[in-house]
Amino acid sequence: MTMPAEGDELDGFRIGTRIHAGAMARIYEVSYADGRDPPFPMVMKVPLMREGDGSENIVSFEVEHQLLQVLHGAHVPRFVAAGDLHRVPYLVMEHVHGITLDAWMQSFAQAREPIPVEAIVRLGAGLAQAVHSLHQQNVCHLDLKPANVMVAAIGVDGERIVLLDFGLSCHADYPDLLAEEFRKAVGSPTWIAPEQVVGMRGDLRSDIFAIGVILYEMATGETPFGSPTTTGGLRQRLWASPKPPRAWRPEVPEWLQEVILRCLEPQASQRYPSAAHLMFDLRNPGQVIVTERGKRIRGKGFWWHFKRWLRAAGMQYEPSPLPSQQISEVPIVMVAVPNYDVSDVTMYALRQATARSLGTRPGAQLAVVTVVNTGFMAGSEHKDRSETWLQRQHLAGFRKWADGLDLSGHQVSYHVIESNDVANALLRYAEGNNVSLIIMGAATHGLSMQRFVATVPIKVAMHAPCTVVLVKEPMPFEQLVASVDEEN
Secondary structure, three states: OOOOOOOOEEOOEEEEEEEEEOOOEEEEEEEEOOOOOOOOOEEEEEEOOOOOOOOHHHHHHHHHHHHHOOOOOOOOOOEEEEOOOOOOOOEEEEOOOEEEHHHHHHHHHHHOOOOOHHHHHHHHHHHHHHHHHHHHOOEEOOOOOHHHEEEEOOEOOEOOEEEOOOOOOEEOOOOOHHHHHOOOOOOOOOOOOHHHHOOOOOOHHHHHHHHHHHHHHHHHOOOOOOOOOOHHHHHHHHOOOOOOHHHHOOOOOHHHHHHHHHHOOOOHHHOOOOHHHHHHHHHOHHHOOOOHHHHOOOOOOHHHHHHHHHHHHOOOOOOOOOHHHHHHHOOEEEEEOOOOOOOHHHHHHHHHHHHHHHHOOOOOEEEEEEEEOHHHHHOOOOOOOOHHHHHHHHHHHHHHHHOOOOOOOOEEEEEEEEOOOHHHHHHHHHHHOOOOEEEEEOOOOOHHHHHHHOOHHHHHHHHOOOEEEEEOOOOOHHHHHHHHHHHO
16 A cells, blocks of 8 residues: 655645654554644554555554443544555554653663663553553453553653553453454563463453563563563563563562562463552552562572473463453542541441442452541541651551451551541542542541531442441440331
């Protein structure tokens, strides 16, 4: 096919400057040929379909054409139009201004400077958020790599992470054209997950593995499994354990190595169950439980790898649930715990409701959250105490409250938020941490404050981005007896 040139008109679009020339496609700036203003800057992506090219170019174009029309949200380019495959295939979409994560990482490599840990964590959390948004729409990207991640201009809310190139992606509600066309591993060798190597597609944890590779590369400047070109080289990641990041760079925190190596586990079931869980740990490093995995400073030995190789040789790979179903089965559960002048009955009711929720959601993460009303606490009997002392007191009390829960198989964290607006603080926390379920009582800040904060649970229930369970305090026994006597 003949590629368009600058100044050409095609289906009402005027071709502008070519801004990218890759192995699979060319990308041009475009505008409307009639001169009208577009709603946002636009680019046209034209796939390369030359004589001798494999059929994957055509199939990838069809996949991306299909998915861009149904994907939505801040983490994907907005779709405009598509050209006919039988005439001139193209995709017109939003031109996201920024820098690819690959180019950003290369700038540090060229300067021979390590990427600051704070930047790794911030961008890693943003990437996990973008991937989670994709998974909520039942789509797995399956070709995540730094070149396919755009870091848009920094705004008031930080960087906007936008995912690019959905030609190898899989939507659970549509036929998987790549799986139907090919019977081999499809993906970029450096970032491909073990289950993809054996032909398994559609597992959201494959994207988590790819994020782990990206985090590893940002932290160390190396890739965990190299860039293999043979099937045997690819299959090594089914059993191999990469050199710990702290062996390359000792200043990498133990908690961050724990997170990275968990993402890179060869068995999908041992990785994070969702990108939301990964993002939660990246945004709450103090709550990450560091195991031997995070403390490791040298690679595993021959016999350890030999045993893993034997297990991998007989392993059966099972398809995972739909991405949205997987997310719902392992949610982040937030319980809003009162922190002052609260009855034991209320605390017991909250614990029972939390226990029921965790009991039906194996693997769910529990976040125990309280909001300290700074104005109220300033006038309390503890006004002579430091904020640090108050934080410690609250956290110790919440850990004691959680002792009555069966937390086996669950990760739990504790958070004290300072705010004079309790409802907004809870809503911001839930939205920022991808909480799927909020459990809270009718009184959020004590018996003497009920008259002033009675609207808090209603406001949370009305505006929460997820399900809210309001726990009503059980009627005291004496009142229950009196009520029964009155009815009789």
